[in-house]
Amino acid sequence: MASRSLLCLYAFVLFSLATADFSAALSPYFYNKVCPKALPTIKRVVEAAVQKEKRMGASLLRLHFHDCFVNGCDASILLDATSTIDSEKNAGANANSARGFNVVDDIKSQVDKVCGRPVVSCADILAVAARDSVVALGGPSWTVQLGRRDSTTASRTDANNNIPSPFMDLPALITRFSNQGLDTKDLVALSGGHVIGFAQCNFFKNRIYNESNIDPAFARARQSTCPPNGGDTKLAPLDPTAARFDTGYFTNLVKRRGLLHSDQALFNGGSTDTLVKTYSTNFGAFSADFAKSMVKMGNIKPLTGKKGQIRVNCRKVN
Structure with missing residues (x-):
């Protein structure tokens, strides 16, 4: 009888292990067994894309940022508009400016090929591609937590309401970041992502x-x-060195040469002035804090376990 009870207990434990949701928490080792070639493949495609066009590094970083600020890091930004999906691509912060979607498509295709099936989420692709883009332009690396799943919906309204605007003052920026569980240091560090990339004239x-509060010579140069x-x-x-990850963004702010209103708001007599000054002369401090904040941002409300799906095509729901 005891033997039979032990056997039943053993069977119950096996069943529990088989049905337990071990992917509920993100892990850097998520794909080690199911597809060990996934991350090297993402890196290869990203490096080729950035080598072809330096600006693409900033574009891929921006996609991850704009994705995470809208209901978590779930690749909702990649979904095209349909009769049931009001695409975030059409939100004010993304329309005619968000780019890099073709590169994400290429990454997805190459990764699914080496994995033999769709096991890597589009959300994880965005997170890893952001890290690899920064590294490709001379910036810091960090350990990307993995195991996100993809959303089955998107919200242009939430994108308009949640993504920080280039016209915001410091209090509004602090609020937008705080709403995502990010503090003032995260705000300044992540804004440093503007050390690479470009902005359209209508935004500045x-x-x-x-x-x-702008250097007159800088204003004239931009007006040209x-x-x-x-x-x-x-x-x-x-x-000024948009193709290299350095401290130039913060040096510019100290000189009142921030391109966007929201950039200069970080150095305009407010609570973030000291940190901007520190980053302007200390690349190590900026790099370390940027990496930490990227990990923190990448952990915003991920879909895990059985939530969401692994999209076959990043642009549409399965």
């Missing part, structure tokens, strides 16, 4: 023509390529 036109009327899609670098 008012600043270079109407604001006073961003006219007061028209030219809204003309690009300007967010940092």
Whole structure:
């Protein structure tokens, strides 16, 4: 009888182990067994894309950022519009500016090929591609937590309400970040992602023509390529060395040469001035804090376990 009871207990334990949700927490080792070639493949495709166009590194980093700020890091930003999906691609912060979707498609195709089936989520691809983009441009690396699953819906309204605006002052920025569980240090460190990439004229036109906390020579230089009327899609670098991950973004802020209103808001007599000054002269401090904040941001409300799905095509629900 005791033997039979022990056998039943053993069977129950095996059943419990088989049905337990071990993927509820993210782990850097999530794909080690199911697809050990996944991360090297993502890195290879990202490096090739950034080598072809340096700006792509900033674009892929931005996709991850804009994804995580809208109901968590779930690849909702990648979904195209349908009769039931109001695509986040059409939100104010993304329309005609978010890019890199073709590179994500390429990564997904290559990863599924080496894995033999769709086991890597689009959300994890965005997280890893962001890290690999930063590294490709000379920035820090960090251990990406993995195991996210993909959403089956998107929200343009939430994207408009949650993604920080380039026209925001410091209190509004702090609130937007705080709503995601991110503190003031995270705000400044993650804003440092603007050390790479460009912005469209319509996002900084008012600043270079109407604001006073701006270096006059810098304003004139930007006005030469961003006219007061028209030219809204003309690009300007967010940092003078936009193809290299360095401290130039913060050095610019100290000199009142922040391109966006929200950039200069970080150094305008407020609570974040000291940290901006520190980062402007200490690449090590900036790199370390940026890496920590990227991990923290990547942990915003991920779908795990049996929630969501692993999309076959990152642009649409299975």
